[in-house]
Amino acid sequence: MFNSLRGTITEKLADSLRIETGGVEWDISCPALDMEAFPEPGGEGRVFTWLYHREDQMKLFGFSGERRRTTFLELLKVEGVGPKGALRIMGGIGQDDLEAALENEDIGRLEAVPGLGKKTAQKMILALRGKLAAVSPAAEAASPYGELAAALAEMGYDRKRVVEALAKADAELDVSVKGAEREQLLFKRVIVSLSGA
Numbered sequence: 001m002f003n004s005l006r007g008t009i010t011e012k013l014a015d016s017l018r019i020e021t022g023g024v025e026w027d028i029s030c031p032a033l034d035m036e037a038f039p040e041p042g043g044e045g046r047v048f049t050w051l052y053h054r055e056d057q058m059k060l061f062g063f064s065g066e067r068r069r070t071t072f073l074e075l076l077k078v079e080g081v082g083p084k085g086a087l088r089i090m091g092g093i094g095q096d097d098l099e100a101a102l103e104n105e106d107i108g109r110l111e112a113v114p115g116l117g118k119k120t121a122q123k124m125i126l127a128l129r130g131k132l133a134a135v136s137p138a139a140e141a142a143s144p145y146g147e148l149a150a151a152l153a154e155m156g157y158d159r160k161r162v163v164e165a166l167a168k169a170d171a172e173l174d175v176s177v178k179g180a181e182r183e184q185l186l187f188k189r190v191i192v193s194l195s196g197a
Contacts, residue, residue, distance in 0.1 A: 006046045028062035032091035037064035078127045088115050099132045130158030165190045
């Protein structure tokens with residue numbers, strides 16, 4: 001529904017950002033670490049948004065970039081982590097540290113995040129390992145097989161391994177194979193490679 005809002009930052013509070021666009025001031029819940037990335041009040045900013053909507057509540061969440069919003073949405077898929085929990089986690093650990101902790105299964109680092117216990121840390125590793133530490137969306141889109149990588153990742157394959165397998169398969173294919181035929185061959189080879197067949 002909303003992708004982002006661009007306007008004048010009017011206020012930065014402990015857990016929310018206020019931004020004015022076209023005469024409307026929005027109150028947006030925002031992780032503490034993202035808040036630091038926005039300009040001070042009076043400056044122009046762009047907030048990537050996600051609308052939480054339930055029968056009794058509507059709340060707008062905001063992030064400093066698409067990668068951060070994606071992380072938030074992935075955290076929501078973890079059992080026991082709701083929007084407030086996801087904000088708290090993202091406010092207590094930087095993006096690179098979070099991705100490294102998940103990839104390295106570093107439960108100790110995750111437990112160091114205020115309010116995050118061992119069980120939730122374990123659930124996060126199980127649910128998110130390989131899903132966040134990936135090529136950035138911009139780099140992925142710019143790659144010759146960005147859509148293919150995204151499709152395979154959506155099927156549940158580890159995105160990092162997908163990108164590596166695609167690069168390898170692409171290098172092995174004859175240069176004369178082009179277009180849709182090349183994509184189909186890459187797709188088949190990568191699935192075979194990743195499934196260990």
